[in-house]
Amino acid sequence: MRTIVITGGTDGIGAGLARHHLAQGDTVVAIGRDEVKGAALARLGGHFVRADLSLVAENLRVVDLLKSRFEAIDALILCARYFRSHRYETVEGFEACFALEYLSRFTLSHELLDRLEAAPAPVVLNVSGPGAPKPEIRWDDLGFCRGYSGVEAQFHAGRANDLLGLAFATEHPDARTKYILVNPGSVASSFAGEFDPETAALVQRMKRVATPVDRIVPHLAALVDAPPADPVSAFAVSRRVDPRMSEVDDRAAARLHRLTTGLLRH
Template identity: 45%
Template sequence: MRTIVITGGTDGMGAALARHFLRAGDRVVVIGRSRAKFDALLATVTADDQSAVSRAEFVAADLSSIADSRRVVEHLNANHERIHALVLAASFIRQRRHTTPEGREASWALFFVSKYVFVTGLAALLGAAERPVIVNTAVPGARVDAIDFDDLDMSEGFTFRQSNAQQRRANELLGILATDQNPDLTYVTWGPARLVRSSFAGEIGMGMKIAAAVLGPLLGQRPAAAVRPIIGLINTPTPGRAAYRGTKKLPLTVGDHDDEDATRLAKAVEADL
C-alpha cells in the first residue's frame, strides 16, 4: 500500500487527489486547516468504501507557520515508514505583503519555506520508498533572476508579481537540492493547463474575485479533471526533474549558476529556521 501525503488536501485539486487515491486503495495523509472539510471529503469516499476510514489521516496545520510545518514533518517521521508521493498543493493567495506572527512574509513562508521544510525533512521517508515522487504545484517557468537573495522576505518593494516569480523560481531550485540528494526521486513543478474551478482561498482583489465568479464556471476545469496529469505522474514516475503545464512537458528553466543558486538559497533558509 502506498502512502500519499497531500498538503492543502481539503480543497480544490488537493481534495480531488485525496479522493482519488483513497478510492484507489492508498493510504492518504491530508494536511490542511479544516477538520470539517476533511470529514466532508472522507464522507464522499466512505459512502462507497468504508475501508477508507482506516487509510485516511488528517493533520491540522497552518503551513504559513514554519513551526506548524516542522511539527507536521516530525509527526510524519514518527508515524510512517515511507512516503511514496508528496504533493505540495497548499495555497492561500495574498496580493499584498503580510507578516506572520513568526515575523516572516506570509506568501514566502507558505509557498516556499514550508515546502523546503517538507522536502528536506521528509527526505529519509521518501528515500525509503521505491520510485518516490514529489509534485510541487508551483507553476514552472519563472525567470532565472527572480530571487532577491538579499531580501527573501521582500521587505522592500513587494509586488504580487515579483513575489509569485520568486516563489516559483525557488521551488525549481528546490528540485535541484532534492534530486541531488536522491537520484531515484521524481521532482515535478506543475501547473494546470487552464483555469481550475476553485474558491481561490486568500485575500484577493475585486478583479480576481470577479474572474473567479464569472470565468470559473464558464471556462474552468473541475478539480477532478485538472489533477489527472498529476495522478499519471505519480503512478508512472520518471526519476529526475521535470516541469509540466497540464499534460504538456516543458523545458526546465536553466541558468548559468543554478547549482550555486540552489546552495545559496538553502543556506539562507537554513540560517532563518
C-alpha cells in the same frame, strides 16, 4: 497500498488528488486548516492533519507526526497555496506567501526524505509553476518588504520552487526519490485567499474559463504513478518542460538553498 501525503489536500487540486488516491485504495493524509473539509475527507476514508503550514514550527510538528505514524511515504504532493492582496507577516517573521508556498515545501521535502526513501518508488510532486516566465529571486528582499504585490509574491514563490527542485537533486545525489515540478495551468480550484476588489473580480473571470479540477487530476496522478527517471523534472500539465530558466539556475539554486537553511536556523 501506497501512503500519499498531500498539503492543501482539502481544497482544489489537492482535494481532487486525495479523492483519486482514495479511490485507488491508497492511504491518504491531507494536511490543511479547514476542519470541516478535513472531516468530509475523513468520511471518505482519508486522514486529516490540521496545521497552519505558513509556520515553520507547524511544518516540523507535522514531520514528527508523520514519522511517528508511517515508516514509508510513497508520495509527497505539495499543493497548499493562499493568496493575499496585502502583505502579511507570520508570527515567525516571514512573509506569508513565501512561508506557505516555499518554506513549507522546502521543509517537508527535505525533512521527510528518509520516509520517502523507504518507499519502493518515491516521488515528490511540487504543484507550482515551472515553464512560466517569472521574476528572479529578490536576493536582498526575500520577504517582499518593498513593493509587495500578491501576484508578484506568488510568482516569486514559484521561482523559489523551481530552484528548490534543482537544489533537492543536488543535495541528495544518491536519493531514489524523484522530484517533479508541475504547472497545472489555470485550474478552477478553490482560489483560497484574501482578495482586494480588483483581484476578486479577476478571480471570478478566471473561474469561468479555467480547467475543472477533475480534468487535471489524471495528468498529475499519472506523474505520481510513473515518475520520470531523472532526479528532477518539470511539466506544464503533461508536457515536459525544462526545469531551468537559464544556465545560471543551478548556482542560483545552491545560493537559495544556503539562504533558506540559514533562515530556518534562526
